[in-house]
Amino acid sequence: MPRMTLRNILLHPDPRLKKACEPVAEVNAKIRDLANDMLETMYDAPGVGLAGPQVGVLKRIFVIDCAEKDAAPDPMILINPEITWVSEELNTYDEGCLSIPEIYEPVTRPEMVRMSYLDADGKLHEDEFEALHATAVQHELDHLDGILFIDYISKMKREMITNKMKKLKKELARG
Ligand code: NI
Secondary structure (H helix, E strand, O other): OOOOOOOOOOOOOOHHHHOOOEOOOOOOHHHHHHHHHHHHHHHHOOOOEEEHHHHOOOEOEEEEOOOOOOOOOOOEEEEEEEEEEEOOOEEEEEEEEOOEEEEEEEEEEEOEEEEEEEOOOOOEEEEEEEHHHHHHHHHHHHHOOOOOHHHHOOHHHHHHHHHHHHHHHHHHHHO
8 A cells, every 4th residue: 555645736826837847757656656646635635637737746647537426446647648639529528627626617628539648657558538538638638738727718707717716825825
C-alpha cells in the first residue's frame, strides 16, 4: 500500500493554472508518489479528474476515475498524454473542475478521442475514450496547456465566474 498525502488544490484564478506544462522526463518513484497523491486528493475532493498544475506541479500528468457511482474504482494515471485522433461527432456535457468548485457549464468536445500516454510504470499505451471518459481526458489534457473549461464559454460568463472565485478565495483566506 503506497503512502499517500493529500495535496492542496489550487483555485482559479491562479497563474499556475494558465501555464503550459513540461513533459515528464522520467517516470520514476517521485512521479509515482505524485500520481498516488493526486488520486488520493481527487477521491477526497471528490472529483473524477485532477491534473498536475492543479496541485502546483507544472508537469504533463493527470489522473482520472470515471467509474459509475456504485462500480469498482477505475483509477488511471496518464503521463505525457497526446491526442492521436478525435471523432467528428461531438458531445456536450456540463463540466465542472476542482479548481472552480460548484460551477458547471456545458462544453462541447469530440465524443471520442484516442490518446497515447505513459502509465505509472512508464509503459506506452494508446487507448480510445468515449462519452464521459472522452470529456474527462480532454478536460484534463487542457489543464496541461493552461486551458480551463471556462475558456470555452462566453467572456461575460467567464468574468462573472472569475469574480465569484476571487471573492471565494478572499473568504477562504480570511478563514
Ligand atoms: Ni479541471
